[in-house]
Amino acid sequence: MAEPFIKIENLSYTYEEEDANASPVLKELSLRIEKGEFVAVLGHNGSGKSTLAKLINMILLPTSGKIFVKGKDITIENMRDEELLELRKTVGMVFQNPDNQLVATVVEDDVAFGPENLGVPSRKIRERVDRVLRDVGMLEYAKHEPHRLSGGQKQRIAIAGVLAMLPECIIFDESTAMLDPLGRRDVMSAIEKLNREQGITVIMITHYMEEAAVADRIVVLDDGKMILDGTPSFVFEHEDRLRECGLAIPQGTELIHKLRRAGISLEGECVTLEDCADLIERSLENKGN
Amino acid sequence: MKGISFGQYYPARSPLHSLDPRVKIILTLLYIVCSFLCKNVLSYALLLLSALLLVALGRIPLRIVLRGLRGVLFVLAFTALLNVFWTSGEVLLFEWKFIKIYLEGIYSAVFIMIRIAALIIGTGMLMTYTTTPIALTNAIEDLLSPLKKLHVPVHTFAMMMTIALRFIPTLTEETDRIMTAQKARGADFSSGGLIARAKALIPVLIPLFVSAFNRAGDLATAMECRCYHGGEGRTRMNVRHMRFVDVIPLFLIVAFGAALIVFNILAIGYTL
Amino acid sequence: MSEITVEKLSYFHGKDTPYEIKALDGIDLKIQKGMITGLIGHTGSGKSTLVQMFNGILRPHEGKVLLDGEDIWKRPKDIRKIRFRVGLVMQYPEYQLFEETIYKDIAYGPKNMGLSESEIDERVREAAEFAGLEPDLLEKSPFDLSGGQKRRAAIAGIIAMRPELLILDEPAAGLDPRGRDSIFQNIAEYQKKSGSTVLIVSHSMEDMARYCERLIVMSGGKIMLEGNCREVFSHADLLESVGLDIPQITKLTMMLRERGIELDSSVYTVEEAFEKIIKLYS
Structure with missing residues (x-):
């Protein structure tokens, strides 16, 4: 079998706390994600799903276990800077609070932030920024100030900012949790589009079932362990099991x-x-x- | 507090708006120097005229510019009065008990008012009204970039400025929200003495700082995820190249300064 | 128990600036006593502005807010007293916690009311229980609590003032389904036990359908619909047209109706839909 895009093996993570008996948030988790897949990771607050996202993006290092992205072990310490940048460029991340991830005071400058960091030539950045803003339907807002936009619009700017780095995979860490229904709908359709049309691998962390239903595959976490993994149709069959871990179909x-x-x-x-x-x-x- | 706009940037299409921000910063510095070259009636008249010309070039309603002066009205009036009463000279115009007003006093009061007003209008027109804060920050970074050779972290300072500008509206809104929340619990920010009022602010300041810390943490993570690793190897989307039209104003301001110096040598009109 | 009525209420954001927007447009409304009412509207419909008029955070530009028939702005100096009678829990209220302990934070409102130590103590414990906080959490720092617990502590801080009318702006925003359900259950229980009037602002139709007796729908600074759940959800298509999410189950029955299956309108719970559809098979 070919090497999967992301391979997670026996992954455990414990937050370091003052009291020594802190329990692990992830327990011996193993998971494979193929290129181009749209995976929803479901679980209630504290199930370990956000920790998983932070581990894949190397914001955290695992307590034990391995993660491979495109066959490369990313859990080694002291990784070289170029490798780290390459990884973060390959796997982008969109967070929950739209206000806390925009850097610049003008929309297009914010979208340019990633490519600028990567040292992309100026003219190329311009092309990319215009293209990704069109992809998320925000081109007409290019010159606007982010703080005057709605939550859904800000979140689409954040998506554009990640897209501008030409990622192969984007992780959405509860990116719709703080939005109103309209904003959620817009962001969801933007996410679906970039998976279906551009073939970008999507890992969507959420606790909304209706959103997870759009995915190709749902992974349900409870108490740091994977309890269900399969198509939405398969996962929804387990109504009682889902209810036990605080989720509703x-x-x-x-x-x-x-x-x-x-x-x-x-x-x-x-x-x-x-x-x-x-x-x-x-x-x-x-x-x- | 909705619709709050930070800074005084006034969006419009004008020659001043489209001028290279780096040139504008240099022009501002030279303009300040020029204002101190003025010594006689003609040069002050020219200074006043230049300020008005800048307003016209920036296509900003005079009313907005004058509103900007309102804040310093008191300072203007105060320095003018000081000059009127404390300047002694040869032509005595008015005398009553210990108050003596000389012609020289009137002149110097008018001069100082023109200088302050022209400085405020001129720098405002060249920078704050016609340049977005972000463009200004980038321009400062560019102009200071030679200092990088001396290991001055120019890029870091510019990044800090950008982030501060970006978060001012967010944190202003947040303050407003926290104040409302505490008011709903009976907080009273508007009565009592100074100490009581300062104390009443604690329930606002603590949550505000906590939130600012959290936001800072989130932002740092988000920036790392977007491959931020300092200024090294970084490019920019908008690189401004000096055009011919950007250089013209530099010649104009030098000519302006030269004219002022000539006026001083010729001592045209009343000279202090 | 008291009631809130508003008459011809209008409010402008950024009044007398170039950014002036009419947020509320001549609203007449009465909040029914002793029950849970839901106030629904999309972002920018004016719902958050409206609730900030109820407790005198914002002052109307036109019209009146009446509490027990009396204009709350009759004596502007006494507006603080109105805020003790009409409790407002803002969106994401956990951001307002500031004291060293949860106990002290809940006591902040009652303290501002000038109550005695023993009275405050009684209220803090009562409010904590209503909000579903374990007594042993009271001595902890707000910053050691989980997100859901912080939310509850903030709600308790308002309940401790024993308001006659309790307003909650998006009390479950950002919580997972389990947290959402349990907070709504606590609110419903609080309403039943205290008999007070509760107003919940939200755009989650499914939650509103489950917990509210009456619904008010706002759009563009005006009241668009008002009535019990059945009356309001019978206008499902109108709700959808102004960008509101109707419950999934209501959407499903609408779809079935469009396909010629005879179902009467205004179904908004799964149980109800089940009852109606099972009848079609018999």
Whole structure:
């Protein structure tokens, strides 16, 4: 089997605290993520999902275990600067609070920040900035001041800033948690687009089921361990297990499960609302026949 | 506090707005030097005229510029009065008990007012009104870049300035929000003596500092993730190349200074 | 128990500046006593501005805010007293914690009211319980608490003033589903036990549908819809058109209706949808 894009082996992490008996937030976690995949990492607060993101981006070093990105071990200490930059350029990260990740006072200057750090020639930066701003639908705001934009717009600027480094993978660490429904919708469609159209690997950390439903694959973490891994349809089958770890399945799926339990035969996937509507419509037709 | 705008930048399309910020900084310094070259009626008249010309070139409503002067009105009036009453000379205009007003006093009061006003208007027009803070920061970094050879961390200072400018509106909003939250718990910021008021600010300042620290931590992480590693090997999206039109103003200001010196030698009009 | 009424209320952000925006546009409204009301609207609909008028943080430019029939700005010097009667928990309230211990922080409001030590002590403990804080947390520093616990401490700080009307602006923002549910349950319990009036501001329709008896929907600085959940969700398409998220289950029944399946409108819980659909099979 070919080398996966990201390979995580027996990863554990314990935050260093004053009291010695701090319990690990990640316990012997193993995971493989292929290039171009759209993976949602689900879990309640404190399940270890944000720690996982920080480990992949080398903000933290694991207590034990290994992470390989494109076959390269990134958990070694004293990595050379060029290698570190190369890694951070390959795997970009968008954080939760839109206010705390924008650096410049003008939108386009902020988007240029990454490529500037990488020493990209001026003319090339200009081209990239214009292109990525168009990709996230924010080109007309190029000259605006970030603090006057809405949360959703700021978050799309942050995405553009990462895209401008030409990453192969972007990690979204609860990037929609502080947004209103409109902002969330815009950011989600931007994320979907860059995965589907540009083939960028997406690792999306979230606790919104409706958002996770869009992914190719869902990984559920609870108490630092992986408890479920599979397609949304597979993961949503485990309604009780999800509820135990504080997660709720989408309402449409919940309804289908309830109907099935009442003895109604509804066969097929029930991930999106369209799926659910199709199932109910079809089964009512069958009943009529 | 919504819609707060930091600094005095006034967006418009004008020759001054499009001028290279580096040139504007040099012009400002030279303009200040020129204002101190003035010694007689003609040169002060020219100084006043130049300030008005700058306002016209920057296409900024005079009302906005005059509003900027409002803050220093008291200082202006005070220094003018000092000059009127304390300058002695040969032509006595008015005398009452111990108060003596000389013609020289009137002249020097008018001169000092023109100088202060022209300085404020001139520097304002050349820099704050027509240049965004970020452009100004970049220009300062460029102009100071020779100091890098002496191991002065020019880039670091410029980065600090940029981040400060970026976070001023955010933290202003935050302060407003925390004050509202504490007011909702009965905080009283507007009554009591000085000590009571200072004490009432503690519930605002502590959360504000905590939040600022958290933001700083978040921002540092985000910057690292975007490959920030200091100024070394860094490029810039907007590199300004000096154009011919950027050089013209430099010649103009030198000519302006030369004219002032000539006026001084000729001692045209009343001279102090 | 008292009630809040507003008459022809208008407010402008940045009044007399070039940035002037009309945030509230001639609002008439009455908050029903002794129940949980939900105030819904997208960002910029004016909902946060409106609630800051209820406790006199903002002063109306036009119109009146009446508490028990009396204009709250009748004696501007006494506006602080209004803030003790109308408690406002702001968005992300954990940012307002500043004392060394949770106990002291919750006591900040009651202290400002000038209450006696014993009265304060009683209120702090009562409020902590209402907000779902364990008593042993009271002596801890706010900075040693988890995000959810900080949120609860901040809410307790308002409850400790024993307000007649409690307003919460997005009390569950940023929390995970478990935290969200448990905070809403605490609020519902508080309302039941204290009998006070509660107003929750949110844009999460699913939570609102579950916990509120009445809903008020704002858009563009005006009241767009008002009524119980059923009445409001029967206008699901109108809600969607102003950028609000209607509950997923309501969306699903709308879809089914469009496909010619006979379901009456205004379904907003899974249980209800289940009852109605199962009938179609019998």
